[in-house]
Amino acid sequence: MVETGHFALVLAFALSLVQTLVPLFGARLNNQRLMAVGGPVAVTGFALTALSFAALASAYASSDFSVASVWENSHSLQPLIYKITGTWGNHEGSMLLWVLILTFFGALVAAFGSNLPATLRANVLAVQGAIGAAFFLFILATSNPFIRLNPAPIEGRDLNPILQDLGLAIHPPFLYLGYVGFSICFSFSVAALIEGRIDASWARWVRPWTLVAWMFLTGGIAMGSYWAYYELGWGGFWFWDPVENASFMPWLAGTALLHSAIVMEKRSALKIWTLLLAILTFSLSLLGTFLVRSGVLTSVHAFATDPTRGVFILCILTLFIGGSLALFALRASRLTTGGLFHPISREGALVLNNLFLTTATATVLVGTLYPLAVEAFSADKISVGAPFFNLTFGPLMVPLLLVVPFGPLLAWKRGDVFAVAQRLMVAFAAALLATLVTALFIDGGSVFAALGVGLAVWLILGALTDLAVKSGFRTVATGIMVRRLLGLPRSVFGTAFAHLGLGLTTLGIVGTLCFGTEKILSMHAGETVELSGHTLRFVGLYPAQGPNYSEDRGRFELIGVSGSPVGEISSAKRFYPVRQMTTTESGIRTIGFSQLYISLGDEGKDGSVVVRLWWKPLVTLIWGGGLMMMAGAAMSLMDRRLRVGAPSRRRKQASVVPSATLP
Amino acid sequence: MTRKQKRLSVIAGGLVFLGAATGLTFYALGQKASYFYMPADLTTASVQPGQRIRLGGLVEKGTIQRGQGATVGFSVTDTHKSVKVTYTGILPDLFREEQGVITEGSFGPDGVFVADSVLAKHDERYMPKEVADGLKAKGVWQESKSE
Numbered sequence: 132m133v134e135t136g137h138f139a140l141v142l143a144f145a146l147s148l149v150q151t152l153v154p155l156f157g158a159r160l161n162n163q164r165l166m167a168v169g170g171p172v173a174v175t176g177f178a179l180t181a182l183s184f185a186a187l188a189s190a191y192a193s194s195d196f197s198v199a200s201v202w203e204n205s206h207s208l209q210p211l212i213y214k215i216t217g218t219w220g221n222h223e224g225s226m227l228l229w230v231l232i233l234t235f236f237g238a239l240v241a242a243f244g245s246n247l248p249a250t251l252r253a254n255v256l257a258v259q260g261a262i263g264a265a266f267f268l269f270i271l272a273t274s275n276p277f278i279r280l281n282p283a284p285i286e287g288r289d290l291n292p293i294l295q296d297l298g299l300a301i302h303p304p305f306l307y308l309g310y311v312g313f314s315i316c317f318s319f320s321v322a323a324l325i326e327g328r329i330d331a332s333w334a335r336w337v338r339p340w341t342l343v344a345w346m347f348l349t350g351g352i353a354m355g356s357y358w359a360y361y362e363l364g365w366g367g368f369w370f371w372d373p374v375e376n377a378s379f380m381p382w383l384a385g386t387a388l389l390h391s392a393i394v395m396e397k398r399s400a401l402k403i404w405t406l407l408l409a410i411l412t413f414s415l416s417l418l419g420t421f422l423v424r425s426g427v428l429t430s431v432h433a434f435a436t437d438p439t440r441g442v443f444i445l446c447i448l449t450l451f452i453g454g455s456l457a458l459f460a461l462r463a464s465r466l467t468t469g470g471l472f473h474p475i476s477r478e479g480a481l482v483l484n485n486l487f488l489t490t491a492t493a494t495v496l497v498g499t500l501y502p503l504a505v506e507a508f509s510a511d512k513i514s515v516g517a518p519f520f521n522l523t524f525g526p527l528m529v530p531l532l533l534v535v536p537f538g539p540l541l542a543w544k545r546g547d548v549f550a551v552a553q554r555l556m557v558a559f560a561a562a563l564l565a566t567l568v569t570a571l572f573i574d575g576g577s578v579f580a581a582l583g584v585g586l587a588v589w590l591i592l593g594a595l596t597d598l599a600v601k602s603g604f605r606t607v608a609t610g611i612m613v614r615r616l617l618g619l620p621r622s623v624f625g626t627a628f629a630h631l632g633l634g635l636t637t638l639g640i641v642g643t644l645c646f647g648t649e650k651i652l653s654m655h656a657g658e659t660v661e662l663s664g665h666t667l668r669f670v671g672l673y674p675a676q677g678p679n680y681s682e683d684r685g686r687f688e689l690i691g692v693s694g695s696p697v698g699e700i701s702s703a704k705r706f707y708p709v710r711q712m713t714t715t716e717s718g719i720r721t722i723g724f725s726q727l728y729i730s731l732g733d734e735g736k737d738g739s740v741v742v743r744l745w746w747k748p749l750v751t752l753i754w755g756g757g758l759m760m761m762a763g764a765a766m767s768l769m770d771r772r773l774r775v776g777a778p779s780r781r782r783k784q785a786s787v788v789p790s791a792t793l794p
Numbered sequence: 795m796t797r798k799q800k801r802l803s804v805i806a807g808g809l810v811f812l813g814a815a816t817g818l819t820f821y822a823l824g825q826k827a828s829y830f831y832m833p834a835d836l837t838t839a840s841v842q843p844g845q846r847i848r849l850g851g852l853v854e855k856g857t858i859q860r861g862q863g864a865t866v867g868f869s870v871t872d873t874h875k876s877v878k879v880t881y882t883g884i885l886p887d888l889f890r891e892e893q894g895v896i897t898e899g900s901f902g903p904d905g906v907f908v909a910d911s912v913l914a915k916h917d918e919r920y921m922p923k924e925v926a927d928g929l930k931a932k933g934v935w936q937e938s939k940s941e
Binding site: 364474486490493494497498501502511512513514515516518519522523526527651652653704712713714715730731732733735736741743 | 800804808811812815818819821822823825826827828829830848860864882883884885887888898927928
């Protein structure tokens with residue numbers, strides 16, 4: 132089975148070369164038969180990669196330690212779920228997952244792209260094939276997951292305990308679906324540059340792919356954030372760690388792309404910019420892959436540091452980013468520019484969005500790469516952390532968030548900002564009220580905290596105002612309003628949901644950072660501690676045994692108003708003997724949208740235990756907002772206009788489209 | 795305003811915005827980036843009390859002292875020199891004697907380094923990259939020892 136997988140991988144590499152060259156020449160010679168090769172080859176390539184991945188997964192599931200990668204990252208006592216997720220919990224396997232998703236997207240284009248112009252389809256598949264070829268070669272040359280060991284060891288070296296968590300089942304696949312999903316936008320852009328023209332079907336195709344990729348990337352980042360939050364025991368949800376930034380940069384650029392693609396689709400303006408943004412977004416995904424996989428950064432994500440890998444990915448990076456940008460420089464002037472618009476209009480608002488988001492991306496990029504540059508060019512080692520990002524990213528985000536509610540309410544071409552402001556009066560008054568109430572009646576918050584709460588309320592109500600205005604709230608009878616609301620295009624709901632999610636995430640961040648409380652103390656069994664109105668009693672430490680670890684579980688009782696326990700929270704120190712590693716399992720209890728978070732420290736000589744407790748108000752909204760954004764993207768995808776392969780049906784729906792532009 | 799003037803003002807506005815963002819970024823880099831030192835570097839580098847730095851090295855054997863409550867004292871060494879560090883909080887799971895560690899904080903007036911974060915972020919060899927590089931530069935640690 133393992134050899135079958137290895138063979139399938141080599142075949143998939145060969146096919147990816149065919150997929151690159153044959154359709155490319157076909158498109159050049161305008162030869163239908165050569166162009167038609169791309170589709171079946173892409174689908175077969177995906178099938179072979181899937182077979183290869185299945186072979187590796189089955190080696191992991193059956194603990195076949197004759198495979199080096201399985202021996203290094205698995206253990207026979209691990210629960211089955213972690214054996215399977217362990218397939219991509221290491222460098223080799225995760226790269227295989229990367230190409231699996233890449234070929235999957237390629238196969239989707241092949242399967243659903245029958246209504247694309249033949250040359251565009253051929254070129255897109257060729258570019259997709261080229262990316263695939265580079266990464267297949269990378270895997271086969273430097274990170275082959277199928278290398279055998281002889282003699283085969285009896286027992287494996289266990290998966291990194293931090294990764295033995297359900298988060299590993301969700302976070303990497305989602306993140307890769309996002310990262311790699313942007314490859315489609317990239318391929319479409321490069322294909323358009325090769326052809327030297329962008330037509331209507333281009334924009335209609337790029338937008339849904341951006342939405343899909345963005346949706347998964349949002350989910351992947353949110354899941355990664357929550358995972359780090361509960362697994363590391365530090366109680367933080369975002370550390371501005373370079374590895375986090377590596378995923379955040381494509382997200383920011385992808386968000387900009389999502390918005391500029393709207394302008395391009397509806398008004399056929401910003402064509403060249405959208406194309407550039409699509410290239411940049413995937414370039415940042417590649418950069419992220421490089422930062423995480425090359426070992427230039429130390430982190431839980433950098434599984435092994437092998438310099439040849441870093442150099443190889445750097446070559447791929449240079450080839451694709453450099454190549455696509457060079458092509459852009461050569462060809463962009465050939466593309467025609469689109470419709471004009473007044474600065475104050477929906478287009479203008481979306482341009483402003485793009486200006487802020489790309490600048491924010493640039494600051495994150497500078498902060499992430501600066502330490503590497505300093506280290507490369509001098510002997511100094513520096514670190515750029517949260518203080519830098521708070522000072523640069525924060526001031527860029529606040530004005531953007533302030534204008535978010537205006538955008539969807541402005542009309543295309545020429546908007547009336549005063550009319551929009553009037554419609555937003557209620558939301559503004561409520562936000563102001565929320566600010567005042569927070570400042571006057573809630574302890575512990577600063578002026579910034581109160582303004583933060585106001586901003587979040589403004590975003591949330593702004594999103595709801597959008598729906599209310601578009602359904603004619605208070606201007607028409609309730610029955611008609613409800614009917615209108617249900618009849619609104621799904622993309623209008625998508626926008627509202629995503630912006631609502633943004634507001635929820637903001638509220639969660641403000642709540643946690645500004646109103647959270649924390650205590651560090653050493654406790655004996657039986658002692659109680661009070662934190663922000665919650666009383667906790669430390670019951671004691673209890674040893675326990677897991678399948679591949681032993682643990683000391685610290686049990687805490689949450690004491691209710693009556694003085695009797697109303698719930699239990701437990702946090703544990705786990706020891707994994709195979710890797711000689713200790714991990715902290717945090718204890719979390721969700722109360723409303725807030726959480727009590729307990730992290731167990733070391734045991735003192737006198738039997739006391741160091742305990743760190745946090746009260747994190749509204750913290751779950753941070754990730755809840757992310758889910759809401761995903762729901763928004765899903766809603767938008769369900770819009771009939773955007774449904775993949777919908778152009779033929781589009782004309783029938785034409786009457787619905789203008790309603791999206793109703794002020 | 796004519797169309798040309800309008801366009802120019804939009805472009806000028808954009809450039810001013812980008813200029814401000816660039817300025818802010820470089821100001822922040824100057825202010826907020828924290829430098830990494832090993833204990834022996836501190837004799838040559840002038841680090842003011844209160845200046846935020848990152849101090850890395852090995853946790854010296856036998857120096858870990860658990861005081862009252864959650865405060866821990868230990869020494870960070872690069873085998874040439876060592877620096878006393880105090881930290882209040884929970885030490886990372888990977889914190890142990892004679893292992894690489896990075897602490898972040900500043901020197902108090904008494905010359906004791908007060909850390910507000912202790913990282914034992916590491917690769918699979920339990921050695922933070924900065925510390926490994928620093929030790930290699932000082933000839934204390936060779937690649938071969940890591941295997």
